[in-house]
Amino acid sequence: MKFHVSLFVIISIILGIKLEGCRCKVVQFIFGDSLSDVGNNKYLSKSLAQASLPWYGIDLGNGLPNGRFSNGRTVADIIGDSMGLPRPPAFLDPSLTEDVILENGVNYASGGGGILNETGSYFIQRFSLYKQIELFQGTQELIRSRIGKDEAEKIFQEARYVVALGSNDFINNYLMPVYSDSWNYNDETFVDYLMGTLREQLKQLHGLGARQLMVFGLGPMGCIPLQRVLSTSGECQDRTNKLAIRFNKGGSKLIDELEKQLPNSSFRFGDAYDVVNDVISNPNKYGFQNSDSPCCSFGNIRPALTCIPASKLCKDRSKYVFWDEYHPSDRANELIAKELIKKFGFITVHQTNPPSPSPTLAPSSNH
Numbered sequence: 001m002k003f004h005v006s007l008f009v010i011i012s013i014i015l016g017i018k019l020e021g022c023r024c025k026v027v028q029f030i031f032g033d034s035l036s037d038v039g040n041n042k043y044l045s046k047s048l049a050q051a052s053l054p055w056y057g058i059d060l061g062n063g064l065p066n067g068r069f070s071n072g073r074t075v076a077d078i079i080g081d082s083m084g085l086p087r088p089p090a091f092l093d094p095s096l097t098e099d100v101i102l103e104n105g106v107n108y109a110s111g112g113g114g115i116l117n118e119t120g121s122y123f124i125q126r127f128s129l130y131k132q133i134e135l136f137q138g139t140q141e142l143i144r145s146r147i148g149k150d151e152a153e154k155i156f157q158e159a160r161y162v163v164a165l166g167s168n169d170f171i172n173n174y175l176m177p178v179y180s181d182s183w184n185y186n187d188e189t190f191v192d193y194l195m196g197t198l199r200e201q202l203k204q205l206h207g208l209g210a211r212q213l214m215v216f217g218l219g220p221m222g223c224i225p226l227q228r229v230l231s232t233s234g235e236c237q238d239r240t241n242k243l244a245i246r247f248n249k250g251g252s253k254l255i256d257e258l259e260k261q262l263p264n265s266s267f268r269f270g271d272a273y274d275v276v277n278d279v280i281s282n283p284n285k286y287g288f289q290n291s292d293s294p295c296c297s298f299g300n301i302r303p304a305l306t307c308i309p310a311s312k313l314c315k316d317r318s319k320y321v322f323w324d325e326y327h328p329s330d331r332a333n334e335l336i337a338k339e340l341i342k343k344f345g346f347i348t349v350h351q352t353n354p355p356s357p358s359p360t361l362a363p364s365s366n367h
């Protein structure tokens with residue numbers, strides 16, 4: 001019986017018959033920080049977290065800055081591509097209309113944003129996760145008024161959701177003595193505070209219709225170049241890495257609990273901590289040559305907080321794990337995405353559309 005049901009579903013999909021009269025396409029809604037931002041901060045003119053200048057985006061499309069904090073694709077880009085889903089445009093993209101949303105979804109991710117409202121406040125402007133959810137509610141209103149409540153509900157229940165935040169809650173909050181969270185909590189209670197907040201946020205998203213949701217865990221963030229320069233020896237910050245491990249443990253448990261508790265939910269948690277840690281310790285094994293400094297840097301002036309037009313680029317961007325002080329390169333993101341896909345263990349949309357071709361890499365410029 002089960003066989004017949006799935007055969008029916010597959011045939012329906014192949015023939016393009018939409019189930020239950022829903023004329024909708026499966027799209028993604030992405031909530032995140034700079035690791036998933038595809039241009040929101042570019043339009044937040046006062047934000048100090050910007051990827052709007054060269055050499056950001058050099059290996060994607062036309063090679064001009066597109067708001068991604070990398071030379072190429074984000075992890076969410078690569079995972080979405082592998083599921084055959086369109087890449088959602090940034091919420092603040094001026095060309096975003098109801099039709100674009102129905103075809104592509106929306107990406108609310110914002111550089112500097114965190115699970116906590118107070119995270120990243122020194123970037124002046126960024127969307128925290130609560131703010132992103134608020135914006136998503138606005139999107140829902142828009143779609144409802146366009147196609148009606150019932151059809152809209154189906155779309156939002158069919159959609160795929162990505163939630164990928166957390167590193168800024170440490171790097172740009174808890175680990176900085178200017179933030180009160182650094183005095184009010186210890187390593188254990190702070191992660192509990194994050195998990196309690198994330199629990200409410202994910203429940204809220206479920207209440208808004210999210211059923212199929214992936215949460216990305218954290219990598220060894222104590223090994224980002226920005227953390228390494230904190231010690232004279234350039235070692236990874238052990239305490240920061242332990243916080244990431246604690247976050248991942250808590251996140252994995254939280255998602256399992258929520259999946260049991262929330263009706264019809266298919267929630268997955270995945271992190272690439274171990275793989276990235278191995279890449280950092282044994283870069284050659286994975287075809288990298290450098291795993292401790294940014295490909296884009298401003299001479300010996302470190303840390304250079306962002307990559308800027310006056311920065312120098314490494315000779316071969318595919319040999320560097322890190323693109324800038326915070327963010328992995330396109331090739332590292334590909335490795336992370338592969339690991340997450342394995343962990344999530346579902347690529348359910350794959351059959352409906354042929355996988356999108358990899359973006360064409362711009363020919364290497366003379367930098």
Ligand SMILES: *[C@@H]1O[C@H](CO)[C@@H](O)[C@H](O)[C@H]1NC(C)=O
Binds near residue numbers: 117130131134
């Ligand atoms: C966080 O910010 C949202 C608005 O984006 C607000 O509604 C909410 O009350 C804030 N939560 C806390 C705990 O400050």
Ligand SMILES: *[C@@H]1O[C@H](CO)[C@@H](O)[C@H](O)[C@H]1NC(C)=O
Binds near residue numbers: 263264
């Ligand atoms: C769960 O799925 C069933 C069957 O599709 C549906 O009848 C029910 O309303 C759903 N519940 C929620 C909370 O989505």
